Amino acid sequence: MRRRSRGGTATEPRGSALYEVLKGIDFERRELLDKPRGVGLFDLVKDKGGSYRCYACTLCERTCPVDCIEIDYCPEFEELPFDLEAERAAALATLPGESCGANSACVVGEQPAGFVPEIDMKKFDAVVAGIRSGTGLVQALHSTQEAYGYLPRVALENIAGEMGLPLSRVFGVASFYGQFRLVPVGKHVIDVCMGTACHVAGAPLVVEAFSQELEIPVGGTTPDGLFTLQTVNCVGSCALAPVVRLGDDETIGRVGPNEARRLVRRLRKAEVPA
Amino acid sequence: MSARRTNGREPADAGAARRSGDASRTRRAGRIRRAFKAAFDAGAYIADDGKAEIRVCAGTACHASGRAALRTAIDKALADRGLTDKVAVVETGCHGFCEEGPIVVVRPQGLFYPRLTPKDVDEIIATSVVSDGIVERLLYKDPATGEPVAHEAEIPFYKLQERVVLALNGKIDPYSIDDYLAHGGYAALARVLEDDDPMAVIDEVEAAGLRGRGGAGFPAGRKWRFCRGNPGDVHYIICNADEGDPGAFMDRSVLEGNPHSVIEGMTIAAFAIGAQSGPVEGYVYVRHEYPFAVQRLRAALTQARERGLLGEDILGSGFSFDIRINQGAGAFVCGESTALTASIEGHRGMPRGKHIRTVAQGLWGQPTNLNNVETYANVPWIVNHGAEAFAARGTATSKGTKIFSLTGKVVNGGLIEVPMGATLRHVIFDIGGGMLPGREFKAVQLGGPSGGCLPAALLDDPIDFESLMAAGSMMGSGGMVVVDDTTCMVDFVKFFLKFTAEESCGKCVPCRIGSQRLLEILERISDGEGTLDDLERLETLSEDIIEGSLCQLGGSAPNPVLSALRYFRDEIEAHIVEHRCPARVCRPLIQYTIDPDACTGCHVCFAACPTDAISGERKQAHVIDQKLCIKCDTCRQVCKFDAIPVVDARPALAEGRQR
Incomplete structure (x- = not known):
């Protein structure tokens, strides 16, 4: 295994200082292979005609994790090298219907087949009231989930409308946070704690036991809509590890795989109409 | 409140007070003092630590171990005796001794009753509330001596702590x-x-x-x-x-x-x-x-x-x-x-x-x-x-106290507040009561997924920001997870990497892809298919992730890997070279067997096995069909006779390699 030389890189300045040293040198790109990081510079790609392909959309500047790209005015560029509006219009024209940013059907998707409960829009009034009183998007999603147990697409659309945000933005937030669910949950939600203490005490075996007994993967819901199996990062009851939370109220400590199977069987039995 | 009223800012001499600025300041101070007194008096509440009171811990852990049923039983028992108005029941915040929940403290004596069930309540109220006795059978027993300890303040877990931030936890009603x-x-x-x-x-x-x-x-x-x-x-x-x-x-x-x-x-x-x-x-x-x-x-x-x-x-x-x-x-x-x-x-x-x-x-x-x-x-x-x-508390660079949440394989799990600079040994062994019986200390993990695992050799190191950093771990928010010889370090590190790989926000490539690759290498090692080159790959990749990530999630994600490589290299190498998991956790490297001498043929494991891999007649030694066994550990946990040892799955291969 080749080991990269790192001697001194932590103390020597990089980036702009190196640029001063290297700016006159015409680098052959392939010479940079196998060199330590920091000796090369990023350049803009030119088309055959000699014009820059970059149209200063600033995306690279905004997403660069270490903020090493800065877009600035440069006298060497010809003025208006790129007609941004025309390009954008052309790009939109090539994608008929919904394109990114407006209403991203490609990511929101349709509800997967399976257990889908009725959606009572009356419950949504509380969410709207919350939004109008000035709570943020995350809080609105929380109260939606409290009302429905998950985030139905129609609710996301309404939140987007109410807050004046693109649906893609609402969906982006909803899918970022681990606690928000985009699919309906069953009657009994089983949260298995996967914190460190629970892991050490054997939580993976417990999850597996639940998964086998319920015949669903983590995150899944049984076809009869009775059980949903989830994991949670830490419920903070580490002294009782491994911990399982049933619904919002009940927390059960010191659960092994055998207890897990029995719990499912007990809950199933209680559901069978006498 | 007036203890430090002597600094120069106070108008001490009458001449200064006469100046208009000072006069308005004095008026303002008087106004605040009156407002504070009004806020104080509004409840017409007198703190009386001498009155009879039952304090029920209502922290999350005690709630999980049955606080609600206990509270109902206490209310009923008091009502039965007509004491509802005389004895207050206060639901306090976390007492910190979560291992022993649900906790009840009877005041004014300060009697500490751990692990109560509703049926114990009547006896406690009859003995300790109505009269002045102690229910000895329900007291906390010092695991070191086996002696019962009656008062909260005398329990070693509390006695050895210095509670500053937690001073009122468990003493006051959080709703009041x-x-x-x-x-x-x-x-x-x-x-x-x-x-x-x-x-x-x-x-x-x-x-x-x-x-x-x-x-x-x-x-x-x-x-x-x-x-x-x-x-x-x-x-x-x-x-x-x-x-x-x-x-x-x-x-x-x-x-x-x-x-x-x-x-x-x-x-x-x-x-x-x-x-x-x-x-x-x-x-x-x-x-x-x-x-x-x-x-x-x-x-x-x-x-x-x-x-x-x-x-x-x-x-x-x-x-x-x-x-x-x-x-x-x-x-x-x-x-x-x-x-x-x-x-x-x-x-x-x-x-x-x-x-x-x-x-x-x-x-x-x-x-x-x-x-x-x-x-x-x-x-x-x-x-x-x-x-x-x-x-005055703490070390030269780290002042004051720090709360740790001690969890894992220790006797006394819970919240521990000690001055900075206390040693790990003091926290884990003196206050935490040491390891569970028959188990050996292996490592303590500090700082969560950003921290590192420290071995027994570092137990006498002080806990402060700099020492932990130098040892390759970090203070983090104060989570302290103790593991014993039944935890495999490869599996443990894999757990943290899985966590960071899942929690990476995805903005920077080094963290998003790098943590995933680290995890894959660790999975390979844990499957017994790693190579020695993998160890070096782990190190270089870790360095790249630390250097290239924007935030501290990525910047510290490889810490568990690096600390494991630093302190537990032997164990990782055993997975690679000998295809053996010394802690017997990594599934591809272990197998469950039944010890025919210890097995009594009680059929308990037979009934519990989810895949019907166990066969055998009653009162005769059972056997496990290795083809059906999914290594779910259920049989070992339900066995009352310790008759299901976990052994290396590839003994021949391991021996061959050793030679």
């Missing part, structure tokens, strides 16, 4: 502001408002050497000074209660047990940063997974507003500050300051570069001061007792 006021609460805020000198508060906190308790340990006073110095339309004061580290629960316990101390600390910080320079607003960013903490904090905020201790014109001082609660939604990265502010603003919780710090441009682009729950909870104490008293 009167209880907090009666125990000296909000006195620090009233003093600060009376003195009307924000810079003096900052000086005091800086002199105390209070460092952020959330992980990085940045001096709080300096942060406040920077934040105050930055111009903005509004200054924001944020309390980070997004305790995402799995295995850490001290912030939750402080919020659940003593929410007013955090509110008071935040208000003092708000005054120090924002008074005389513009409006200030506060946020508490709390995990949604902590419903009790949110509920109690919400109640506490309402009460504080009712008493004029929060909101417009606090205690008639002209200073206004209010706090809003913002709930997280299960993203570990939101503990990072810039991700946290993005989350409050309603965005995905992704960090940004910190070339502009949050103290200059944080929430909504305004100067923002962000501290952790424990940091704020320390502030009232510093104001009340002075910087010197605070700095």
